[in-house]
Amino acid sequence: MRKLVVPIFGLFILLAAAVGATQAQVPSKMQAAIFFKILKYDKNTASRSKGTISMVILLEGSATGRKSELVSGFGSINGQTIEGATIKVSAVTVANADKVQGAIQAAAGNIVYLPLGVTAATSAAVIAHGKANKIPVLTDDPALSTQGAAVCLVLEGTSPKMVINLPASQAQGMALSADVLKLAKVIR
Numbered sequence: 649m650r651k652l653v654v655p656i657f658g659l660f661i662l663l664a665a666a667v668g669a670t671q672a673q674v675p676s677k678m679q680a681a682i683f684f685k686i687l688k689y690d691k692n693t694a695s696r697s698k699g700t701i702s703m704v705i706l707l708e709g710s711a712t713g714r715k716s717e718l719v720s721g722f723g724s725i726n727g728q729t730i731e732g733a734t735i736k737v738s739a740v741t742v743a744n745a746d747k748v749q750g751a752i753q754a755a756a757g758n759i760v761y762l763p764l765g766v767t768a769a770t771s772a773a774v775i776a777h778g779k780a781n782k783i784p785v786l787t788d789d790p791a792l793s794t795q796g797a798a799v800c801l802v803l804e805g806t807s808p809k810m811v812i813n814l815p816a817s818q819a820q821g822m823a824l825s826a827d828v829l830k831l832a833k834v835i836r
Contacts, residue, residue, distance in 0.1 A: 676721025704757035711765030782821030
């Protein structure tokens with residue numbers, strides 16, 4: 649009996665670790681604080697905003713289940729200012745990729761946060777809209793860091809790590825200082 653318990657217990661630990669590793673994300677309140685600091689190092693944040701930095705959390709697919717957590721976490725930066733521009737955070741749910749442009753425009757979004765769980769088609773539409781309209785796309789989806797999101801936050805071990813896609817960030821209108829680039833993994 650004891651010989652059977654040890655392997656089963658070991659398998660349980662391995663499965664729990666694997667499930668935890670695939671779902672580990674930087675907590676939304678910490679993401680908000682880090683993205684806020686990154687935006688302070690973007691020379692174009694205040695000029696892009698015209699007084700209000702409208703950050704849109706775009707939800708679709710399995711990401712809609714995270715709405716309350718994301719709104720609560722990003723709510724911690726709601727009302728803060730960067731060079732006189734006030735941050736306003738809102739969440740928008742879209743049915744599919746065809747609704748992205750209208751949803752971002754209706755929310756007057758000049759920064760978009762794209763959470764893990766949004767479909768590939770919607771992610772691609774958001775990134776294309778961001779590039780066409782100089783709207784930075786921020787995310788916690790590691791795959792999007794190479795697919796055109798400007799800035800991604802991922803967990804490396806237990807620490808958050810910034811991944812900045814430099815060509816994408818520039819195409820989306822960001823001008824990040826060398827100080828923030830030194831702290832990040834930069835995709836060139």
